[in-house]
Amino acid sequence: MTAMVQADMQTDTGIGQPIVSLKGISKTFSNGTVALNNLSLDIRQGEFVSLLGPSGCGKSTALRIITSLTSPSSGRVEWPMEESRQKDHELSFVFQEPTLMPWATVFGNVWLPLRLKGVSKKAAYDEVMEALKGVGLDQFADSYPRELSGGMKMRVSIARALVTKPKLLLMDEPFAALDEITRFKLNNDLLRLWETFGWTVIFVTHSVFESVYLSNRIVVMAARPGRVVNDMAIDAPYPRDEDFRTSSVYSGFCRNVSEALHEAMNSGDHL
Numbered sequence: 001m002t003a004m005v006q007a008d009m010q011t012d013t014g015i016g017q018p019i020v021s022l023k024g025i026s027k028t029f030s031n032g033t034v035a036l037n038n039l040s041l042d043i044r045q046g047e048f049v050s051l052l053g054p055s056g057c058g059k060s061t062a063l064r065i066i067t068s069l070t071s072p073s074s075g076r077v078e079w080p081m082e083e084s085r086q087k088d089h090e091l092s093f094v095f096q097e098p099t100l101m102p103w104a105t106v107f108g109n110v111w112l113p114l115r116l117k118g119v120s121k122k123a124a125y126d127e128v129m130e131a132l133k134g135v136g137l138d139q140f141a142d143s144y145p146r147e148l149s150g151g152m153k154m155r156v157s158i159a160r161a162l163v164t165k166p167k168l169l170l171m172d173e174p175f176a177a178l179d180e181i182t183r184f185k186l187n188n189d190l191l192r193l194w195e196t197f198g199w200t201v202i203f204v205t206h207s208v209f210e211s212v213y214l215s216n217r218i219v220v221m222a223a224r225p226g227r228v229v230n231d232m233a234i235d236a237p238y239p240r241d242e243d244f245r246t247s248s249v250y251s252g253f254c255r256n257v258s259e260a261l262h263e264a265m266n267s268g269d270h271l
């Protein structure tokens, strides 16, 4: 197993205390599949953390446990900062599929989380438009999902997550279905939003290249049973742009993370 390389984030880089702590989380499904085995992880305020690993290593299960969509078989999830306890408005989830309501406009889709809290269209107007502006879609408020490209639909999905002003954003392979050019654009947009709003992001991906570009920390996981095998700091400054993407620093990090991923894949019985 690869030696654990603990990401050493200092508070002067804007990284704060743990916002959520997974303590010895294990998950065995009723069919006997051990999805996670003794996962312990602190996610600190302001981090952009990627969970990277082969299919079936429990990345999505870990996100679902953080959101309480799935309960752990053992272990616990702690929210050490008083104000970050799981309140609806402090945590948002973006899935791989944008899952927009086809019968509602872009505005209507982004309004939904506020509407569910009882906020009227009029009262929500400024916040919805601000979220749409954040993803560059304020001119498309009256469009319907069928009129949008795949990348634009994903932007709407991100705006819907933003509108509640979350502190913690959980993203489960949000850009996996997009073409590379759109994906690069959305990577840049996401980093800009992350820097602007100071969120904490947990980002699930299969892509070494995407995880290095985005993250200041990569948690490499192995399958069967799902576990953490490496925890790597990506100590390159932000803002990151196309110069970073073509730099030797970037390719060096990609090489290190690729090696860690290969070790992870060899350390389980991943098929």
Ligand SMILES: Nc1ncnc2c1ncn2[C@@H]1O[C@H](COP(=O)(O)OP(=O)(O)OP(=O)(O)O)[C@@H](O)[C@H]1O
Binding pocket: 029, 030, 031, 033, 034, 035, 053, 054, 055, 056, 057, 058, 059, 060, 061, 062, 206, 226
């Ligand atoms: N509801 C369920 N019932 C039984 N087994 C499940 C269930 N959900 C997930 N699993 C199994 O748990 C393991 C971890 O699944 P999970 O989806 O968390 O992995 P992942 O790393 O996100 O995979 P991928 O990258 O393919 O999305 C897999 O073996 C999966 O088949």
